Amino acid sequence: MIARLDAIRRLADGWGLLTDRSDVRWASGFGGSSGWLLVGPDQAHLVTDARYSERARLEIGSRPIDVVTIDASNDRYRIVGRLAGERSIAVRSSAVTMDDLARFESLGTRLRPVDFSGLRRIKDPLEVETIRRAASIADRALADVVALIDVGVTEVDVRDELDHRMRRYGADGPSYDTIVAAGPRHSAVPHHQPTRYAFAAGDPIVIDVGALVDGYHSDMTRTFVVGEPSDHFRRWYSAVAEAQKAGLDAVRPGVECRVVHEEARRRFGDEAPWFVHGTGHGVGLDIHEEPFLNGSSAATLCEGEVVTVEPGLYRVGFGGVRIEDLVVVRSEGADILTSSPKDLLCLPSRPTT
C-alpha cells in the first residue's frame, strides 16, 4: 500500500492531491463519499469531515496516513493549503471543479494539472480476484433469475431479483443500476431504466448486470428472447456474437484500444451504423474507467488491465442485442471473468428430454 503512495509521489513530482473518490479509496482504503488525500514527500493526510473521521481511521488501518478533520474554522482548502505550504500541488484536473480552483486561488495555493489516469489501470492480483468474485456472483444470480423469466414477468421484477440475489451471494450491492430492457423499443435503448413493462412472446431481453464487492465492480450483458426469435433477430444475435468474439480475440498487451473496437465493428458490415457505442471500457473501483476501447481512444492495452468487450446492435421498433464479457488482459490474451452462457437462449427454456 505504501507503493501506491509512492506512485502518487512519482507522478506528482512533489505534492499531490487526490480528490476523486476512487483514487482516494485506492490509495488510502477510505471508501466514504467525502475525503481528499494530500500526499507529500514523506507524509500523507486524509482530509475529511467529522461524520467520516472514525470510519476513515478504521479503513486506513496501518497505512502511514493521518486523518485531519475539517471544522468550522478550517475547511478543506485551508487545511490543504496550510499543509502544503508554498508548494504547488498536482491534481487530476477532471476531479477538481472551477469552484475548488477559485477557493484555492483565493488562498494563494497553486494547483498543477497532472495526468493521474494511469494510477489505477493495472490491477494487482488481489484486485483481480475481487473483481472475479464479483463477476461470479453476477453469473450465479443471472442463472437463478433466467429460470424465472416468462411471458408476463416485468423488467423491474427481474431487476429486483437480480439485485437481491447478488447480495445474498455476498455482493455489497449491484455494481451499477441493473439494466433489464425488453421488447422492440426498450431493448433498443442501451442504457434503459427498467419499468413495469411485462414481457410478451417474441420480445428480446437485454440484461446488463454486475456485482459490487469491496468497492470493485463487475460488468456483464446477455441477451435473451421470450419464445421463438425471428430469423432477422437470429441473424443480429449471430452478428453480435461474432463481433464480440473478434473483440475478445484482439485483446492482448500492446494492442491499441481503438484496434479492438475496429476488429469488433468491422464484423458488422452494413449493420455497423446500428452499433452506436464503444466496444468497451476499463472496470475497477469505477464502473467506467481508463482505458476506453473506442474509435477515438489513444490508449494501448497493458497486461493486468480489466476491460469489457461489449458490442451491440440497436434499432428502435425492432430491438437490441448486446453481449458483454469482462476480461483481464494477459500476455496470452483475454482471461474472461464472466462465465454465463452466450448461446441464444429462448425463454422459458425447456428441459432437454
Place this chain on the structure above:
Amino acid sequence: MIARLDAIRRLADGWGLLTDRSDVRWASGFGGSSGWLLVGPDQAHLVTDARYSERARLEIGSRPIDVVTIDASNDRYRIVGRLAGERSIAVRSSAVTMDDLARFESLGTRLRPVDFSGLRRIKDPLEVETIRRAASIADRALADVVALIDVGVTEVDVRDELDHRMRRYGADGPSYDTIVAAGPRHSAVPHHQPTRYAFAAGDPIVIDVGALVDGYHSDMTRTFVVGEPSDHFRRWYSAVAEAQKAGLDAVRPGVECRVVHEEARRRFGDEAPWFVHGTGHGVGLDIHEEPFLNGSSAATLCEGEVVTVEPGLYRVGFGGVRIEDLVVVRSEGADILTSSPKDLLCLPSRPTT
C-alpha cells in the same frame, strides 16, 4: 416545465449550461448519467451520447428541448461552443471541472460562474408528493424489518431486507447506501457501512434509510436497542429526541438555517461535543442539496423547501443515537413526511398483553 427553462434563462442572463446531473433532470426530464443542457434565449439543447439519445427523447417528451448527439468529430465542448457562438455561457462552477474549463478555453468559449443553487430548492406540489411517497415506502419497509430484528441478525441482513422491501413497495431503489450500524463501535460512526456484525444484547442500532422514487429521495433515521438499554443510553436517547423536537419546532419560513442547528444543538448542553455534524440538509433530486442546516450556513428557510432534521450523539466504545425526520417547510411550521415511531423501541419488541 417551460417555467423551469425560463428560470434558468433569468439566472443565466443570456446563455446557460447545466452540467450537474440533477439540474439537467430537473429542467429536461432526462435522467441518464451523461447529458448537458444548454439553454439559449429561445431554444434549449440536450447534448448527450448515442447510448442515451433515444432515452433522452423519450424522457424529454413534449418539452421544447432538442437532443444533440455527440459523435467522433463533434464532442460536447464543440457542440456547446458552436451553438452558443461568441456569447459567454453561465455555469454552476461546482459542476464544471478544471478539465472542462481548459477544453472550453482552447475553443475560445468563455464561461461565467453563476449561482444556480437556488433553482431546485423550492419544491412544487408534484415534487413534494413524490418525496412523500418515497418517505412512506421507507416507513413501511422499516416497520416490516424492525419485526425481524433480534440477537444474531446482522447489519447486512437488515440492509438487504430494507432495500428489497422498498422496491417491492414501489421504490426504484434505496435513496442512498442504507446505513445499519450496530453495537458500541459501529453505531458511533455516523456514515457506517453495514457489515456481517451480528447484533448482541444491549446493542444500539442506528438505521438510516430512504427510498428513491422517480429520481426523488427520502431520508430518515431511527435508533433502536436490542434488549434492555442502560440508563446512560436512555439519557442519550432522550437528549437526542429533545434536540430533534427543538429542531423541528424551529423550522419555519424566514428562519436562518443556522438557527435551526443552534436550537437543536443547545439542548445537548455538556454533551454537545458528541454532536459532530450539521442538523440537516435539503433533499430532492439529490440526497444532499441546498440548503444546509449547520453552524456556518448563510441560508434562510423558504416555504416549500424539503429538509432533514437529524441531530445525533456519537462516542466510539459507547455507541450512537440519531433521530431524523424529513419535513416540508410550511408557513405553519414543519410538515413531517416520515412517520415511523420515535419512542425508544427495545427489540425484539414484545406484544402488549
